[in-house]
Amino acid sequence: MAENPFSFGGEHRYYGSRTAPDPAAASSGATGEIAALLKEYDPELERRVSRLFRQWNNVLRDQLRNEMGLRLSIGDETQAVPVRVVPGFPAPFQNAFEGIPPGLWRFLLRLPALEAAVKGLDSVMNIYSGIRSDAIPDQVPAFLPPSVADARAFCGHLFSVLQRIEVGQKLGGISEDVLGAYFFRVPEVHLYWMVIGLVAGVLGITAESLTVVVATHELAHAYSHLGRDIDGKKWETEAFARADLNIVEGIAQFYTEVVSRKLETRNPAVLPAYQKLTEIQQGPYRVHQEWAKQKSAGKDTPMPQAGEIVRATIVQCRSRQVSDYRVMQQIIESSAKQLAGSSITPERGAV
Numbered sequence: 001m002a003e004n005p006f007s008f009g010g011e012h013r014y015y016g017s018r019t020a021p022d023p024a025a026a027s028s029g030a031t032g033e034i035a036a037l038l039k040e041y042d043p044e045l046e047r048r049v050s051r052l053f054r055q056w057n058n059v060l061r062d063q064l065r066n067e068m069g070l071r072l073s074i075g076d077e078t079q080a081v082p083v084r085v086v087p088g089f090p091a092p093f094q095n096a097f098e099g100i101p102p103g104l105w106r107f108l109l110r111l112p113a114l115e116a117a118v119k120g121l122d123s124v125m126n127i128y129s130g131i132r133s134d135a136i137p138d139q140v141p142a143f144l145p146p147s148v149a150d151a152r153a154f155c156g157h158l159f160s161v162l163q164r165i166e167v168g169q170k171l172g173g174i175s176e177d178v179l180g181a182y183f184f185r186v187p188e189v190h191l192y193w194m195v196i197g198l199v200a201g202v203l204g205i206t207a208e209s210l211t212v213v214v215a216t217h218e219l220a221h222a223y224s225h226l227g228r229d230i231d232g233k234k235w236e237t238e239a240f241a242r243a244d245l246n247i248v249e250g251i252a253q254f255y256t257e258v259v260s261r262k263l264e265t266r267n268p269a270v271l272p273a274y275q276k277l278t279e280i281q282q283g284p285y286r287v288h289q290e291w292a293k294q295k296s297a298g299k300d301t302p303m304p305q306a307g308e309i310v311r312a313t314i315v316q317c318r319s320r321q322v323s324d325y326r327v328m329q330q331i332i333e334s335s336a337k338q339l340a341g342s343s344i345t346p347e348r349g350a351v
C-alpha cells in the first residue's frame with residue numbers, strides 16, 4: 001500500500017525513527033552560529049527551558065491524564081516517556097529557514113522590541129506635534145530634537161525589512177512539529193530549546209510559557225498514543241503512525257488548549273502563548289478549532305460537552321484504527337449528537 005503523505009508517522013517523518021537522534025550529532029556550522037547568538041541574546045535560555053520543564057512536568061502529565069482519561073501507568077505497569085531538552089534544529093525547521101543567514105536571527109529576535117520602539121517613538125513625536133511651546137511643562141524637554149525623527153525612520157525601515165522575511169508565515173507553513181517532537185517509536189519527547197528561544201523571541205512571548213505549550217503538545221501525543229483507557233487499551237503504534245496529521249495534531253492541539261485554559265490562574269502566560277503560536281500555525285494545527293462547535297447567537301462556540309465528545313472520539317479512533325480524517329469528523333459529529341441528546345442540563349458557558 002502506498003504511504004499516505006499526510007499520515008502522522010510515515011517513514012518520511014523525522015520523528016518516526018526507531019531511535020531518538022543524538023542531539024550532539026545535530027550541529028552544523030549554521031546551528032553553532034545560531035546557538036552562539038542565542039547565548040549572547042539570553043545566556044540563561046537553555047537552563048530556563050530545562051528548569052521550567054522540570055517544574056511543570058508532573059503538573060502537565062496530571063492535567064493530561066485527567067482531561068484525556070488516559071493513563072501511562074496502571075497498577076505496577078508504567079509506560080515511561082522521558083522528555084529531553086536538546087539543542088539543534090529538526091530537519092523541517094532547517095529546510096524552511098535555510099535561505100536565512102544565521103546572523104539575521106540576531107535582528108529577527110528583536111522584532112517585537114522594534115515594533116514597540118516604532119510605536120513608542122510615534123507616541124513621543126505625537127506629544128510634541130501641534131503642542132504650543134507655552135503648554136510644555138518646565139519638567140520636560142522644551143522641544144523634540146530631530147534625532148528622534150531619525151530614530152523613528154530608522155527603526156521603521158528596519159522593522160519593515162525584517163517583516164518582509166515573513167518568519168511567521170514560514171513557521172506556519174511547516175506541517176510537522178519543530179519546537180519539540182514525540183519520537184513515538186522510541187518513545188521519547190524532545191524539546192528543542194533553540195527553536196523555542198527563536199520562536200518565543202519572534203512572537204514576543206517568554207521562552208517559559210512557550211516551553212509549557214510545547215511540552216503539553218508533545219506529551220498529549222504520548223498520552224493519546226500510549227495512555228490506557230479504562231479497558232486498558234492504547235493506540236496500536238502502526239495504526240497511530242498511519243493516522244492522518246489532522247487527527248493526531250488536532251488531538252494534541254485540542255488538549256494543549258484545554259490544559260492552557262486550566263492553567264490560567266496558576267500560569268496566566270501560557271494561554272496567550274498558545275494563542276499567539278496557533279495564530280501563525282495552519283492546517284493540522286488549527287483543525288481542532290472546528291470540533292464540537294454549536295451555533296450560538298450566529299457564532300460558532302464550543303459545545304459544553306466538547307471535552308467528552310473529543311474523548312469519546314479518541315477512544316473510537318484507537319479501537320477502529322481510524323486513519324482517514326473524514327471518518328474522524330463523522331465520529332465527532334455522531335458523538336456530539338449522542339451527547340447533546342443525552343444531556344439533560346447542559347452546563348451553559350462551560351468550555
Ligand SMILES: [Zn+2]
Nearest residue numbers: 177217249252
Ligand atoms: Zn504535534
